[in-house]
Amino acid sequence: MSNAEHADTPTYDHGTSAGLTAALRLLGACAIAAWMTGAHAQDYQAPGVEHNMPAFAPALKAKMTFPLAYSPDVKDLAAWRAKARAKVWEATLQQPDDTPFQPQVIAEQDRGSYVAKQVVFNLTGMSRVRALLLVPKGAGPHPAMLMLHDHGGKFDIGKEKMIEPFGAADAAKHASAKAWADKHFSGRWPGDALAARGYVVLCADAVGWGDRGPLTGEAQQALASNFFNLGSSMAGNMALEDVRAAAFLAALPDVDKTRVAALGFSMGAFRAWQVAALSDDVKAVIASNWMATTDGLMVPGSNQLKGSSAFQMMHPGLLRWLDHPDVASLAAPKPALFFAGAEDKLFPVDSVRVAYAKMARVWRAWGAADKFEAHVRPGGHAFPVEAQEQAYDWLDRQFGRAATAR
Missing domain, CATH: 1.20.5 (Single alpha-helices involved in coiled-coils or other helix-helix interfaces)
Incomplete structure (x- = not known):
């Protein structure tokens, strides 16, 4: 050089x-x-949203350990249930309500072996509602069923999805309800079929449906936001109202309060196992087509990620403590019957089976394995007549009733 x-x-x-x-x-x-x-070698997070979830959703999922879920380490089942139930109530943002019901029957209709009634009562201290009530003829007290309607994106009817409405008073509503029964329930109203078996049946509208509308798919998000702005929660209000409806039903003179059950389809199933978990008035539960794990629902392609009905079934912060099957398990050791559809696109069957197995462990821990049944049936998102009859026969057995002639 x-x-x-x-x-x-x-x-x-x-x-x-x-x-x-x-x-x-x-x-x-x-x-x-x-x-x-090498600017193309990105070392920051973008995009921030994928499949309607934050890009860091896997990290959030990893934190969801459900510390209040049942485990074999639980030695005092009653204490565990009380602690977990208290956490659910905390997440609902609701206060206890013991407002007198002050019921009034405003219309009646003879339906053969039972009478249909329109009854008005104080569902809470803030809401006086009109409900449909079916009462068997003959001496009581009778076993009873709290029917809980679904979401379905159909808001013009609520209680009329489960119990046939008074058609002469509103022909359009009757036609709408009949079309819904044809689509999901093999052309019959589940509540009327059960009343014909000798059960008292009650169904009321949730906020946004039927008398308590109008609501739309888009407006429900604003309604949920405004519930939060008012220091409450749409899902929490629904939970409180369902517990109150169960208490009202159990207190009726025609009802045997030791034999009160809850039944629902789709969102109504969510409501049914939730009220069974929260209410001592509910002694048994039938839930069709709403159960899965959070992990199995929060995946790309799942309807859950669309968020359309999320706020009706979401208690803020609860999933930090308990998963869906954990909450449902608080109903143990009450008799519980669950159905799912093998082709139900809303609830992936593998996730459903995981949830059912998790729940079954809790009933076994209570020494009540024979009180828990869960079935994956052929078909999709529906509660057909075959499943209804299977459910009603099962409930008769749980309540010590002889098979009802059909």
Whole structure:
């Protein structure tokens, strides 16, 4: 190398501060050049939202350990249930309500072996509602069923999805309810079929449905937000109202309060196992087509990620403590019957089976394995007549009734 070439080549004395400074400058320049030439190697998070979930959803899922769920470490089942139930109530954002019901029957209709009634009562201290009530003829007291209607994105009818409405008073509503029964219940109203078996049956509208509408798929998100702005919760209000409806039904003079059950389809199934978990008035539960684990529901392609009905069934923060099957398990050791559809696109069957297995462990822990049944039936999102009859026969057995002639 010539002296000229040598003069053009920088040399550094790393033993001096000036030499060290120069070396750091060179390293910095190299780093900047590497960053500029390799800018495509992204080292920050983008996009931030995928499949309607935050990009960091897996990290959030990893934190969901459900610490209040049943485990074999639980030695005092009653204490565990009380603690977990208290956490559910806390998440509902509701206060206890013991408002007198003050019922009034405003219309009646003879339906053969039973009488249909329109009854008005104080569902809570804030809401006086009109409900449909079916009462068998003959001496009581009778076993009873709290019917809980679904969501379905159909808001013009609520209670009329489960019990046939008074058609002469509103022909359009009757036609709408009949179409719903044809679509999901093999052309009959589940409540009327059960009343014909000798059960008192009650169904009221949730906020947004039937008398308590109008609501739309888009407006329900604003309604949920405004519930929060008012220091409450749409899902929590529904939970409180269902518990109150169960208490009203159990207190009726025609009802045997030791034999009161809850039944629902779809969102109504969610409501049914929830009220069975929260209410001592409910002694048995039948839930069709709403059960799965959170992990199995919060996956790309799942209807759950669309959020359309989420706020009716979401208690803020509860999933930090209990998963859906954990909450349902608070109903143990009451008799419980669950149905799912093998082709139900809303509830992935693998996740359903995981949830059922988790629940079955709790009933076994109570020594009541024979009181829990869960079936995956052929078909999709429906509660067909075959499942209804299976459910009603099962309930008769739980309540010590002889098979009802059909």
